[in-house]
Amino acid sequence: MSNLDLKPAPTSCGGEAGSGPVKDLLTGRLVPLGESTVVRRLLPNLGRRMVGAWCFVDHYGPxxxxxxxxxxxxxxPxxxxxxxxxxxxxxVLHRDSLGSLQTVRPRELGLMTSGRxxxxxxxxxxxHARYLHGxxxxVALPAAHRHIAPAFEHHPEPPVVTARGLRATVILGTLDTATSPGTTHSPLVGADLALTEGAELRLPLVPEFEYAVLAMSGRVDADGVPVExxxxxxxxxxxxxxxxxxxxxxxxxxxxGEPFEEKILMWWNFIGRTTEDIAQAREAWQAATDRF
Structure with a gap:
């Protein structure tokens, strides 16, 4: 998905050590996307640019x-x-310059690696179905992998971990004993936690990771904080x-994920390290070169 802001501002991200345990509730700003979709943009956010390598989060629907x-x-691009x-x-029907054509359905993983x-x-x-919600x-690629060849992956049945009142689908990385087949390039985790009313549990975490919880539906408290x-x-x-x-x-x-120690520059749909990186990508896209 794109950042379709008409006048995007460069955003400097990363390069920060992780904080200790905190409870910072972030609200999204409404952003129009494409012809008829409005999203709630949670990252980047005022005071919080990244969560591990996760650098951009939109929630939309239902x-x-x-x-x-x-x-x-x-x-x-x-x-x-x-x-x-x-x-x-x-x-959502995904189509890309590699020739991929794939319909992604609920709780299926569509993972695109842009690389260079x-x-x-x-x-x-x-x-299409009546409702759209997702x-x-x-995920920012670290320097060693940011110029790799582009790729698209579709995993229709990511692994699931269950407990009383919990069904956790592992999107990326590892949760408990389950590891997603999606390719990662830095230590991170993403999981969809479906909870039944009354469920009360303590989810094991990696202390070296920083975390955030994005509320999709229902009424769930995370460490005592209601997250709408x-x-x-x-x-x-x-x-x-x-x-x-x-x-x-x-x-x-x-x-x-592990706090992202590299400093990155994000502008529109590009992540680079310098303004020259961004300018070259923008010129290549506008000139319709073979790069994209």
Whole structure:
């Protein structure tokens, strides 16, 4: 998915040590995307640019698109990052410059690695389901991997961990004993935690990771903090576990990873290290070169 801001500002990210345990509740700003979709942008956010290598988080829906075109994001480029498409309702048709053509459905992993350059489009297929609800996430590639060849992966059945009142789908990385088949290039984790009403548990964490919880649906408390759908609670580092309480059926995304020590520059859909990196990518896209 793209950042379609008409006048994007360069954003400096990374290069920061992780904090100890905190409870910073982040609210998203509404951003139009494509022809008819509005997203809640949680990262980058005022005071919080990254969570591990996770550097961009949009939450959208549930939207009733029965009489609407749904998601319509035209072809656009990416560089220096991975995109993660994650749905709870609806479908998204992914098409890219590698020739990939794939419909991504709820709780299937669509993972695109841009590396040195890729372009893609995303749209709701026709016909499509009535509701569209999901999250779009970016992962910054570390310097050693930011120029790798582009790739697209589709994993229809990511691994699942279950406990009383919990069904956790591992999007990326490892949770408990389950490891996602999605390719990663830095230590991180992403998991979809579906909770039944009344569930109360302590989720094991890696103390060296920093974490955040993105609320997707329902009413869930994370370490005693109610996290409403479309908001995200940043939790910092140094936690061996995370208390969760489901006050209704609900779902949250757990995002975490080692603090990203490299400084990066993010502009539009590009992640580089210098303004020259960004300028060269922009010129290549505008000139319609073979790079994209």
């Amino acid at each position: 939207d009733d698109i029965a009489e609407a075109p749904g998601m319509q994001v035209p072809p656009h 990416h560089m220096g990052l991975q995109t993660v498409s994650w749905l709870h309702q609806g479908e 350059a890729i372009s893609h489009s995303e749209e709701s297929p026709r016909p 999250a779009q996430l970016w 759908p479309g908001s995200m609670l940043y939790l910092g580092c140094g936690r061996p576990q995370l208390p969760l309480l489901a006050r209704s059926d609900g779902a949250v995304l757990l995002l975490g």
